[in-house]
Amino acid sequence: MNLAAILHLDSEPALIVGGGPVALRRAVTLKTAGLRVRVIAPDLLPELLALGFDCCQRAFEPADLAGMRIVVACTSSPVVNAEVTRLALALGALVNHAGEAGAGNLRFPAVLERGGVTVAISTGSELPMLAQALREKVALSLPEALPLPAWTAQRDAALSLGADARQAAMSDLRAEIRAAVGLGA
Numbered sequence: 001m002n003l004a005a006i007l008h009l010d011s012e013p014a015l016i017v018g019g020g021p022v023a024l025r026r027a028v029t030l031k032t033a034g035l036r037v038r039v040i041a042p043d044l045l046p047e048l049l050a051l052g053f054d055c056c057q058r059a060f061e062p063a064d065l066a067g068m069r070i071v072v073a074c075t076s077s078p079v080v081n082a083e084v085t086r087l088a089l090a091l092g093a094l095v096n097h098a099g100e101a102g103a104g105n106l107r108f109p110a111v112l113e114r115g116g117v118t119v120a121i122s123t124g125s126e127l128p129m130l131a132q133a134l135r136e137k138v139a140l141s142l143p144e145a146l147p148l149p150a151w152t153a154q155r156d157a158a159l160s161l162g163a164d165a166r167q168a169a170m171s172d173l174r175a176e177i178r179a180a181v182g183l184g185a
């Protein structure tokens with residue numbers, strides 16, 4: 001079963017175990033989301049160092065998991081990935097097992113961000129190319145720009161009205177938004 005959610009984890013600590021292309025992709029994703037990212041692996045891609053991640057060039061040790069909110073197991077060793085996942089889940093972290101997503105409790109979707117709106121697509125399986133294709137398709141159907149601040153202000157103003165006027169203002173705003181995204185009444 002899935003819980004789709006948007007997490008705000010600004011400056012919380014995240015650990016990536018592994019130092020290859022998957023580690024780099026996850027490190028960038030987590031850093032972009034504001035987390036403090038540490039990467040641990042005997043072999044680290046030079047980009048991980050160049051981009052300023054907190055890197056430890058050695059094998060994983062269980063003590064590395066202390067205090068981590070998000071943990072990504074993406075080494076080339078299925079045994080190490082399974083061990084990292086097992087220990088990190090036991091500590092209550094959100095855990096992504098890169099080789100076997102169902103073993104962890106966190107999957108990474110294909111993400112589309114436009115003007116404050118986030119669309120995340122997960123296939124629930126190992127089909128990143130489908131998730132990417134669907135993102136492209138959704139992008140084609142999204143308006144280029146959406147006046148979010150104006151609509152938010154309109155909604156706030158409507159909420160301050162009395163019941164009847166509020167209902168009328170909300171209904172006008174709903175119609176305006178539906179028309180702007182290309183839907184009928």
Ligand SMILES: C[C@@]1(CC(=O)O)c2cc3[nH]c(cc4nc(cc5[nH]c(cc(n2)[C@H]1CCC(=O)O)[C@@](C)(CC(=O)O)[C@@H]5CCC(=O)O)C(CC(=O)O)=C4CCC(=O)O)c(CCC(=O)O)c3CC(=O)O
Nearest residue numbers: 097098099101107108109110122123124125126127128131
């Ligand atoms: C289960 C999942 C991971 C999870 O959530 O745990 C998963 C699993 C696997 N991916 C593999 C391969 C690649 N994945 C990508 C890219 C992305 N993969 C992503 C998600 C997911 N990939 C999750 C399921 C998504 C879903 O279906 O909903 C995206 C959307 C998000 C992200 O990764 O952040 C991101 C696009 C981001 C973007 O475009 O923005 C590329 C590069 C590319 O296509 O450009 C390659 C080529 C190799 C490479 O370059 O690494 C392999 C094969 C392993 C092998 O080689 O054997 C496995 C494992 C397996 O199949 O077992």
Ligand SMILES: NC(=O)C1=CN([C@@H]2O[C@H](COP(=O)(O)OP(=O)(O)OC[C@H]3O[C@@H](n4cnc5c(N)ncnc54)[C@H](O)[C@@H]3O)[C@@H](O)[C@H]2O)C=CC1
Nearest residue numbers: 018019020021022023041042043059060074075076098099
């Ligand atoms: N989810 C996804 O998008 C994808 C997942 N995968 C999975 O992720 C794994 C990693 O993929 P790549 O980044 O291409 O791997 P890679 O083979 O390029 O790198 C593996 C990394 O693991 C590190 N490592 C090995 N033993 C370790 C240990 N004991 N402690 C810490 N680090 C250790 C190595 O030093 C290296 O940095 C693959 O084995 C595969 O299962 C692979 C491609 C895409």
